[in-house]
Amino acid sequence: MTVAEPQGLNFECETGNYHTFCPISCVAWLYQKIEDSFFLVIGTKTCGYFLQNAMGVMIFAEPRYAMAELEEGDISAQLNDYAELKRLCEQIKRDRNPSVIVWIGTCTTEIIKMDLEGLAPKLESEIGIPIVVARANGLDYAFTQGEDTVLAAMAGRCPNQTPVVESEKNERNAIQKLLHFGKKKEDVIQEESEYVDHPPLVLFGSLPDPVVTQLTLELKKQGIKVSGWLPAKRFTELPVIEEGYYVAGVNPFLSRTATTLMRRRKCKLIGAPFPIGPDGTRAWVEKICSVFGITPQGLDEREAQIWAGLEEYVKLIRGKSVFFMGDNLLEVSLARFLVRCGMTVQEVGIPYMDKRYQAAELAFLEQTCKEMGAPLPNIVEKPDNYNQVQRIYDLNPDLVITGMAHANPLEARGINTKWSVEFTFAQIHGFGNARDVLELVTRPLRRNNNLKDLGWDKLVKEEAKI
Amino acid sequence: MKLAYWMYAGPAHIGTLRIASSFKNVHAIMHAPLGDDYFNVMRSMLERERNFTPVTTSVVDRHVLARGSQEKVVDNITRKDKEETPDLIILTPTCTSSILQEDLANFVERAQLEAKGDVMLADVNHYRVNELQAADRTLHQIVQYYIEKARKKGELPQGKSEKPSVNIIGISSLGFHNQHDCTELKRLMADLGIEVNAVIPDAASVHDLKNLPRAWFNLCPYRELGLMTVQYLEAEFGTPWVDITPMGVVETARCVRKIQQVINAQGAEVDYEEFINQQTLHVSQAAWFSRSIDCQNLTGKKAVVFGDNTHAAAMTKILAREMGIHVVWAGTYCKYDGDWFREQVSEYCDEVIITDDHGAIGDAIARVEPSAIFGTQMERHVGKRLDIPCGVIAAPIHIQNFPIGYKPFLGYEGTNQVVDLVYNSFTLGMEDHLLEIFGGHDTKEVITKGISAGSDLGWTKDGLAELNKIPGFVRGKVKRNTEKFARERGFQEISAEVLYAAKEAVGA
Numbered sequence: 001m002t003v004a005e006p007q008g009l010n011f012e013c014e015t016g017n018y019h020t021f022c023p024i025s026c027v028a029w030l031y032q033k034i035e036d037s038f039f040l041v042i043g044t045k046t047c048g049y050f051l052q053n054a055m056g057v058m059i060f061a062e063p064r065y066a067m068a069e070l071e072e073g074d075i076s077a078q079l080n081d082y083a084e085l086k087r088l089c090e091q092i093k094r095d096r097n098p099s100v101i102v103w104i105g106t107c108t109t110e111i112i113k114m115d116l117e118g119l120a121p122k123l124e125s126e127i128g129i130p131i132v133v134a135r136a137n138g139l140d141y142a143f144t145q146g147e148d149t150v151l152a153a154m155a156g157r158c159p160n161q162t163p164v165v166e167s168e169k170n171e172r173n174a175i176q177k178l179l180h181f182g183k184k185k186e187d188v189i190q191e192e193s194e195y196v197d198h199p200p201l202v203l204f205g206s207l208p209d210p211v212v213t214q215l216t217l218e219l220k221k222q223g224i225k226v227s228g229w230l231p232a233k234r235f236t237e238l239p240v241i242e243e244g245y246y247v248a249g250v251n252p253f254l255s256r257t258a259t260t261l262m263r264r265r266k267c268k269l270i271g272a273p274f275p276i277g278p279d280g281t282r283a284w285v286e287k288i289c290s291v292f293g294i295t296p297q298g299l300d301e302r303e304a305q306i307w308a309g310l311e312e313y314v315k316l317i318r319g320k321s322v323f324f325m326g327d328n329l330l331e332v333s334l335a336r337f338l339v340r341c342g343m344t345v346q347e348v349g350i351p352y353m354d355k356r357y358q359a360a361e362l363a364f365l366e367q368t369c370k371e372m373g374a375p376l377p378n379i380v381e382k383p384d385n386y387n388q389v390q391r392i393y394d395l396n397p398d399l400v401i402t403g404m405a406h407a408n409p410l411e412a413r414g415i416n417t418k419w420s421v422e423f424t425f426a427q428i429h430g431f432g433n434a435r436d437v438l439e440l441v442t443r444p445l446r447r448n449n450n451l452k453d454l455g456w457d458k459l460v461k462e463e464a465k466i
Numbered sequence: 467m468k469l470a471y472w473m474y475a476g477p478a479h480i481g482t483l484r485i486a487s488s489f490k491n492v493h494a495i496m497h498a499p500l501g502d503d504y505f506n507v508m509r510s511m512l513e514r515e516r517n518f519t520p521v522t523t524s525v526v527d528r529h530v531l532a533r534g535s536q537e538k539v540v541d542n543i544t545r546k547d548k549e550e551t552p553d554l555i556i557l558t559p560t561c562t563s564s565i566l567q568e569d570l571a572n573f574v575e576r577a578q579l580e581a582k583g584d585v586m587l588a589d590v591n592h593y594r595v596n597e598l599q600a601a602d603r604t605l606h607q608i609v610q611y612y613i614e615k616a617r618k619k620g621e622l623p624q625g626k627s628e629k630p631s632v633n634i635i636g637i638s639s640l641g642f643h644n645q646h647d648c649t650e651l652k653r654l655m656a657d658l659g660i661e662v663n664a665v666i667p668d669a670a671s672v673h674d675l676k677n678l679p680r681a682w683f684n685l686c687p688y689r690e691l692g693l694m695t696v697q698y699l700e701a702e703f704g705t706p707w708v709d710i711t712p713m714g715v716v717e718t719a720r721c722v723r724k725i726q727q728v729i730n731a732q733g734a735e736v737d738y739e740e741f742i743n744q745q746t747l748h749v750s751q752a753a754w755f756s757r758s759i760d761c762q763n764l765t766g767k768k769a770v771v772f773g774d775n776t777h778a779a780a781m782t783k784i785l786a787r788e789m790g791i792h793v794v795w796a797g798t799y800c801k802y803d804g805d806w807f808r809e810q811v812s813e814y815c816d817e818v819i820i821t822d823d824h825g826a827i828g829d830a831i832a833r834v835e836p837s838a839i840f841g842t843q844m845e846r847h848v849g850k851r852l853d854i855p856c857g858v859i860a861a862p863i864h865i866q867n868f869p870i871g872y873k874p875f876l877g878y879e880g881t882n883q884v885v886d887l888v889y890n891s892f893t894l895g896m897e898d899h900l901l902e903i904f905g906g907h908d909t910k911e912v913i914t915k916g917i918s919a920g921s922d923l924g925w926t927k928d929g930l931a932e933l934n935k936i937p938g939f940v941r942g943k944v945k946r947n948t949e950k951f952a953r954e955r956g957f958q959e960i961s962a963e964v965l966y967a968a969k970e971a972v973g974a
Binding site: 016017018019020021022023042044045046048049050051052053054063065066067068069070071072074075079084085087088091092107108110111112137138139140141142143208209210213214217305306309386389403404405406407408409412431432459460 | 467468469470471472473476477479480498499500501502503504506507508510511514515516517518519522523525526527528531542549560561562565566592593594596862928932935936962963966969970971
């Protein structure tokens with residue numbers, strides 16, 4: 001499958017010397033999303049220290065995750081990996097009784113070549129709990145890509161066919177049950193009739209439950225039924241995925257999951273822009289409709305209505321410039337939305353750019369820039385933070401979207417910043433949450449508007465010029 | 467393998483980075499995979515640091531795994547040397563580089579040929595030492611490096627300073643209340659007529675390290691950081707050191723008396739007794755507090771103490787000796803230095819616990835049901851669960867433990883701060899208890915639990931389910947807004963769709 005590369009956008013690649021979260025951070029939101037899971041991160045003190053500090057308060061809520069902290073004996077193979085993991089997993093089973101244990105492989109397990117994928121099936125049959133292996137390590141991935149590795153591994157665990165079919169057969173044998181069942185079926189049929197007849201659609205990407213409901217309802221308005229969602233609320237509720245099903249991603253960092261669904265589960269991927277911002281949501285819904293041959297209803301006015309509601313925020317950022325340092329792969333979608341809001345994007349830093357999976361989003365960005373008369377931004381893959389800071393000094397953007405390592409130092413130099421990680425934890429998908437995105441983007445501008453007459457912009461002493 | 471989700475002391479490289487980033491114009495380069503530079507976030511967040519944290523990563527990725535770092539580390543060092551011209555670049559190994567076993571020392575030698583500044587490899591092993599030990603070693607390593615360098619060049623100053631002077635050793639970034647302690651110690655030295663020759667590593671320049679021998683003595687306020695350095699300076703220059711932590715009234719006096727002894731032995735003729743008396747009775751409120759009725763009420767109350775060696779030991783002594791509180795057990799997570807702790811506190815508590823297992827500590831707290839806990843953030847959360855107040859006295863700490871206001875733990879002002887901390891913890895506990903007995907402040911019953919009583923609107927199952935997903939503290943507002951919206955539009959029932967339509971309409 002070849003997708004024509006969008007012309008016009010300029011792609012660069014720097015040194016990869018940038019700050020981002022370790023991909024094991026995905027356990028923080030995934031253990032909350034998948035309620036019956038337990039995440040075991042097999043790594044060192046360094047991994048544990050990161051999780052402990054990055055998760056902050058959540059640590060204390062008895063999280064369903066833990067470290068299997070490797071000791072010197074594990075590294076030098078004086079201890080047996082299998083026996084050690086068995087001991088820990090049995091303890092987890094005893095204390096928490098989860099429906100799945102997810103092993104998160106780390107840099108260390110990669111380097112010492114611990115065969116997690118090999119050990120898991122053996123141990124799984126022995127302790128009777130599914131064990132899913134995801135290699136979410138800092139050698140290969142950045143931040144949100146951690147979720148991608150977990151979901152790609154989960155995709156392999158989705159059932160092949162609906163188990164309901166069998167129980168239905170059984171029930172047909174009993175007449176009473178049939179009568180009873182028939183009654184229910186009427187409701188089912190009635191409900192089904194609200195939907196257009198289309199092949200099953202499964203969406204992938206972990207989102208908070210309210211956002212899942214919102215996006216599901218959004219498609220329902222077009223008569224599209226969402227048959228399932230990867231991941232579901234519980235591991236035991238993973239959606240059925242049969243050959244020929246359609247799948248669509250809701251987040252830009254899910255390329256491995258998309259590839260797995262296409263290649264291993266023989267699904268058809270709907271390549272659409274991502275439902276971030278009213279423009280993105282509309283394009284996402286439209287693309288799904290077009291694949292199913294549905295004419296979308298009422299999207300024009302719906303989008304216009306949302307934009308009207310956003311005006312008070314948009315007027316704060318219209319004509320302003322923004323610089324993405326890049327750390328969570330949401331950058332292209334956010335940049336596209338902000339261009340539509342009238343901003344100029346100076347640079348889109350991004351850890352990793354899958355031009356195929358993001359093709360529609362990239363094309364949409366380019367089209368948006370043209371329509372808004374905005375210059376096309378440089379897309380800088382694997383950015384170099386030091387160089388970026390120099391460029392920021394030169395360009396003097398109105399807003400820099402960046403990690404916490406750079407936010408305070410930039411603020412002290414009079415440059416407005418927004419902490420990028422918040423975009424991964426806030427609800428930003430769908431029509432209803434566009435406002436939340438702008439709430440985040442405009443917060444530093446609104447705050448600094450309040451302070452602007454105080455003359456406190458530059459709060460560092462003049463540095464020695466080299 | 468060990469099952470854990472909380473640790474008291476961080477990995478070794480954090481210690482090295484704390485030292486490197488405390489010095490002025492020293493840059494650390496970590497040999498680590500992407501994402502291990504979380505130290506920068508902590509420093510920027512917790513200390514609200516205005517400057518960029520001088521730590522970068524020479525990224526270990528797939529290619530490095532396959533072919534070794536090759537030129538990458540050397541290039542990164544020389545590049546940083548050109549960009550920021552630091553005085554010193556410290557190559558910092560991590561757990562990952564420990565097992566890759568690349569010859570980092572060789573990279574350092576090669577980089578040194580090209581770099582204008584100095585280049586050094588931090589001598590810490592991830593699997594052998596923790597954050598605190600690594601910090602101690604790295605500080606020693608840097609001091610030794612610059613002393614030897616000066617000696618070779620014949621730049622070591624001769625003799626001591628004219629007036630009695632001190633090096634304060636061990637103040638570092640991300641240390642618990644270190645900035646405030648540093649100010650308080652400087653003030654104490656000024657009151658004692660002692661010049662501060664140097665404070666390291668905080669805000670020090672490596673070029674000034676050669677002047678360390680000029681001090682009459684070294685003061686090492688924290689047990690965990692600086693001991694190796696003061697011992698080295700004693701071996702090289704015969705400089706005596708004082709390692710009594712001036713925390714609490716009695717210990718501060720002991721520290722001052724020790725200083726008096728050390729400098730009088732070198733020809734100063736000072737008598738600090740009057741100063742100690744004056745401070746104890748009139749500057750610090752702690753001695754008076756011990757006598758007051760408030761403190762009387764605390765007599766025999768049960769407390770437990772857990773933290774690093776310095777703070778847990780000092781706190782135990784303050785509680786038991788200065789306030790008459792019954793310390794049921796005192797503990798430390800500095801297992802490598804457990805004997806020292808045991809020796810310090812055994813006579814002030816019933817039991818000594820030495821562990822870095824937070825589960826064991828949680829259980830030990832639940833077992834004795836103290837009236838107050840003095841511990842780390844972890845113990846604070848245990849306290850929350852068990853409804854026992856907790857004063858935080860040691861790292862690991864959160865952002866609220868980096869106060870902007872002046873809150874030293876050391877010196878005479880420190881004694882005042884500790885009194886507040888202790889007293890507030892206990893009274894909160896008492897007040898809570900009394901409220902329970904008398905049934906709360908407000909004994910009038912609330913008429914309805916609901917936010918909008920007598921609603922004429924029905925909520926469908928899915929609507930109610932969605933409503934319940936909304937966090938409790940805003941749920942009431944969302945419910946009101948949604949019902950208002952539904953009434954305006956004439957909806958009879960509120961489903962999930964209506965709920966979200968309302969959300970869009972009000973934009974909340």
